[in-house]
Structure formats: C-alpha cells, structure tokens
Amino acid sequence: MPSLFPYLFTFDQAAPFILRLVLGITLAYFGYRKIQKKGKSSGSNSLMYGAVEIIIAIFLIIGLFTQLAAMLNTVILVIKLGYKIRDRAFLTDGINYYILLLAIAIAVIFLGPGWFAFDLPL
Helix, strand or coil: CCCCCHHHHHHCCHHHHHHHHHHHHHHHHHHHHHHHCCCCCCHHHCHHHHHHHHHHHHHHHHCCCHHHHHHHHHHHHHHHHHHHHHCCCCCCCCHHHHHHHHHHHHHHHHHCCCCCCCCCCC
C-alpha cells in the first residue's frame, strides 16, 4: 500500500534528530539534578553517575558517537527500571516515562543520529 504522504520521506532524518535531542536534553536534566544534590546520595543518584549522564547527554545532543551514547543510555535506563522493579514501583506514574525513554534510546540506536550530527558522514 502506498504511503499517505510520500513527500514526507524527504525528511526521513528529522525523526532521529528529534528523538536524539529529546533523549539528550532529558538525560542532561537528570544528570544536572544529581549534580545539584552535590553527591549526598549514593548508587544511581551519586555525583559521578550524574556527571556520566551529562557527558552522555552532550554526545547525544551534538550527535557525536550517537549510537554508543544511546547504548550507554539504554544501560542507564535499564538499571533505573531494575531499581523500580526491586522497589515494587513498576508501571506506576513516572516509570512509564522511563519506559518511553528506553524506547527512544533503542530507536536512536537503530535509526542513527539524524540531521545535524557529527556522526552523519561516518
């Protein structure tokens, strides 16, 4: 069956670009909140964990090593979901957010960086 809007295929790199930016900005916010607490927590809320999240977010936002950054973000999100499952808070409000971010991270792994990325020529 033909596409309803075939002319939109011209913009096929827009979707990965938007997904990459949303994922990077969200991860940067998570990392910033952890750094703002100045390491008062441990585990996945530690200062070092927040710094790693910000570094990965920067790579996602500028589009450098995008698929590797998305894979690392996938690992982070799986760890966060694991903690929520352990705390019996799975599929509550807020956890659905992590599941959506995990789906976006997996999509970026398969789709690539999209527009305005340093990875594109590679």
